[in-house]
Amino acid sequence: EIQLVQSGAEVKKPGESLTIACQASGYTFTSYWIGWVRQMPGKGLEWMGIIYPGDSDTRYSPSFQGQVTISADKSISTAYLQWTSLKASDSGIYYCARHVLRNSAWLEYWGQGTLVTVSS
Amino acid sequence: QSVLTQPPSASGTPGETVTISCSGSSSNVGFNYVYWYQHLPGTAPKLLIYRNNQRPSGVPDRFSGSNSGTSASLAINGLRSEDEADYYCGTWDDSLNDRVVFGGGTKLTVL
Numbered sequence: 001e002i003q004l005v006q007s008g009a010e011v012k013k014p015g016e017s018l019t020i021a022c023q024a025s026g027y028t029f030t031s032y033w034i035g036w037v038r039q040m041p042g043k044g045l046e047w048m049g050i051i052y053p054g055d056s057d058t059r060y061s062p063s064f065q066g067q068v069t070i071s072a073d074k075s076i077s078t079a080y081l082q083w084t085s086l087k088a089s090d091s092g093i094y095y096c097a098r099h100v101l102r103n104s105a106w107l108e109y110w111g112q113g114t115l116v117t118v119s120s
Numbered sequence: 121q122s123v124l125t126q127p128p129s130a131s132g133t134p135g136e137t138v139t140i141s142c143s144g145s146s147s148n149v150g151f152n153y154v155y156w157y158q159h160l161p162g163t164a165p166k167l168l169i170y171r172n173n174q175r176p177s178g179v180p181d182r183f184s185g186s187n188s189g190t191s192a193s194l195a196i197n198g199l200r201s202e203d204e205a206d207y208y209c210g211t212w213d214d215s216l217n218d219r220v221v222f223g224g225g226t227k228l229t230v231l
Contacts, residue, residue, distance in 0.1 A: 105210035
């Protein structure tokens with residue numbers, strides 16, 4: 001069974017750093033792109049970027065370029081989303097999802113989401 | 121402001137047919153496959169339609185998708201109470217900055 005299991009909810013203060021994780025199982029981790037999607041409170045889905053764990057090729061949506069870092073550790077089949085200095089506007093639910101194809105919105109499997117709350 | 125335009129809300133009574141539209145441009149809907157997702161609060165989004173009109177295994181045939189020019193639509197026939205959810209269209213955008221783009225979402229209420 002293919003699963004993406006994300007790390008638990010986080011409560012942070014502005015300026016703090018954070019890394020959330022997405023552990024994959026049930027398929028060859030290095031063969032599929034993994035993307036990250038944000039949902040801010042009361043808002044819709046926003047695609048943040050994508051990584052190919054096989055070679056760590058990473059692409060970012062312009063809105064998130066320079067704001068976050070996407071990485072992966074293929075030895076433990078885990079993708080990461082990292083912030084170095086959180087802002088209150090980073091609060092939201094973050095989902096990882098497995099892309100079927102690189103240049104498509106075909107997101108076949110999703111993680112359960114990680115709630116990030118940034119508040120002073 | 122989402123790149124793809126969806127109505128913010130839709131509603132229908134059980135048994136009715138509801139259609140949700142998704143409008144884009146030649147760099148996204150007009151050129152690439154459209155995908156639809158069903159999202160219940162507190163859960164992961166679920167792929168409902170892929171490649172414009174294909175249903176993944178397990179998705180009832182009450183759900184159907186279509187695409188014409190720069191617009192796509194999702195139809196839900198025989199509406200059921202459990203269909204009450206948020207629905208998002210998504211596609212790849214081939215403009216200057218390649219990326220996945222989503223519609224703003226449509227909240228479907230079953231009256």
